[in-house]
Amino acid sequence: MESFARKIIDWYDRGHRMFPWRETKDPYRIWVSEIMLQQTRAETVVSYYNRFIALFPTLEALANAGEDELLKAWEGLGYYSRARNLKKCAVLLVTEYQGRFPDTPEQLLQLPGIGPYTAGAIASIAFGRKCSAVDGNVLRVMARVEGIEEDIRRPEVVRRIRERTDARLPDQDCDRFSNAMMELGACICVPKHPRCEACPVADLCTAWKTGCQGELPVRSRAKPQRVEKRDILLLYSDNRVLILRQNEGLLEGLYSFPNLSGWLSEEEHLSFLHSHGMDGQLLGEREPARHVFSHVIWEMRIYEYRITRENGSYGGWANGQDLQRLPMATAIKKARQYCLASLNQHASKVMHLPLQK
Ligand code: SF4
Numbered sequence: 473m474e475s476f477a478r479k480i481i482d483w484y485d486r487g488h489r490m491f492p493w494r495e496t497k498d499p500y501r502i503w504v505s506e507i508m509l510q511q512t513r514a515e516t517v518v519s520y521y522n523r524f525i526a527l528f529p530t531l532e533a534l535a536n537a538g539e540d541e542l543l544k545a546w547e548g549l550g551y552y553s554r555a556r557n558l559k560k561c562a563v564l565l566v567t568e569y570q571g572r573f574p575d576t577p578e579q580l581l582q583l584p585g586i587g588p589y590t591a592g593a594i595a596s597i598a599f600g601r602k603c604s605a606v607d608g609n610v611l612r613v614m615a616r617v618e619g620i621e622e623d624i625r626r627p628e629v630v631r632r633i634r635e636r637t638d639a640r641l642p643d644q645d646c647d648r649f650s651n652a653m654m655e656l657g658a659c660i661c662v663p664k665h666p667r668c669e670a671c672p673v674a675d676l677c678t679a680w681k682t683g684c685q686g687e688l689p690v691r692s693r694a695k696p697q698r699v700e701k702r703d704i705l706l707l708y709s710d711n712r713v714l715i716l717r718q719n720e721g722l723l724e725g726l727y728s729f730p731n732l733s734g735w736l737s738e739e740e741h742l743s744f745l746h747s748h749g750m751d752g753q754l755l756g757e758r759e760p761a762r763h764v765f766s767h768v769i770w771e772m773r774i775y776e777y778r779i780t781r782e783n784g785s786y787g788g789w790a791n792g793q794d795l796q797r798l799p800m801a802t803a804i805k806k807a808r809q810y811c812l813a814s815l816n817q818h819a820s821k822v823m824h825l826p827l828q829k
Contacts, residue, residue, distance in 0.1 A: 477642035483672035484652030499573040499598035534562040543799035557585025575599040604637040609657025615689030619678030705730040709779040712789035749783035763803035
């Protein structure tokens with residue numbers, strides 16, 4: 473009987489989606505794509521990937537990237553620690569590895585931001601090493617093929633699935649095997665309503681034989697996200713808006729507007745301004761915004777104030793061009809849009825009051 477690996481590789485060879493990272497063996501480019509693909513659909517990643525590679529075509533270029541430039545290129549992908557880890561890893565590879573990626577999963581695992589999946593993907597796809605790359609798609613495929621009924625959120629179950637995937641690796645063509653497994657999970661063995669009738673390994677699949685595709689994989693419920701109420705303050709002065717660079721937390725390295733915890737009163741906003749050497753006058757409230765992070769949801773109210781006095785001790789002042797140029801989190805995208813609209817369209821009405829210093 474034809475092996476699992478052969479069937480899946482032949483299926484992949486007969487036709488698959490074309491992505492720029494599938495047309496290269498450059499470990500740098502494969503690494504960048506795999507980090508981007510961790511939380512984002514492949515179709516969405518393409519434009520980010522192309523722009524990133526145009527800006528930072530080599531490991532050296534990434535190692536020398538400025539943080540603003542790097543985070544701007546990552547803007548919209550979220551999980552910004554991935555971008556910072558990319559740069560940290562690039563610096564390490566340039567300074568201590570002569571600008572070369574190690575080619576085994578064990579060595580790759582020593583690098584910052586590279587976990588078992590990414591190490592397996594780089595080693596198998598770029599270097600043809602005999603190792604598996606088990607991401608969420610592959611976990612689902614293997615849980616169904618092997619009929620694994622345990623919770624795939626448990627690390628020991630993931631480990632076992634990785635071992636079972638290793639046991640199915642071919643002696644050659646591990647690069648195509650890794651890509652084929654991911655492709656099968658993304659296109660055929662999809663979470664809901666898998667297309668088993670089109671599946672190249674249906675005759676080897678336990679779930680298909682027992683009709684339990686719909687129940688597998690078993691995945692315990694994630695903890696519900698915490699809801700946080702936030703007030704975003706757009707503080708205008710002389711056609712500019714006050715921005716802050718975040719030094720820690722979810723949005724480290726990105727620029728933001730003053731972002732207060734809780735839904736506060738106007739008095740509390742003014743008291744906040746006073747505590748930072750400013751006075752202001754409320755212009756109005758915008759439509760609220762909501763952003764879902766992996767563990768927390770921000771329910772944001774957005775207020776606009778005209779600043780009538782400031783002592784220059786808090787944050788910096790940005791014009792519309794700065795807001796387009798600087799990296800800002802997707803979470804405050806709506807606030808930025810309101811702000812740009814105010815700066816561009818209503819500037820003459822609301823912005824031109826002189827400051828009292
Ligand atoms: S037969 Fe169905 S459940 Fe089994 S691997 Fe193929 S698509 Fe997935």
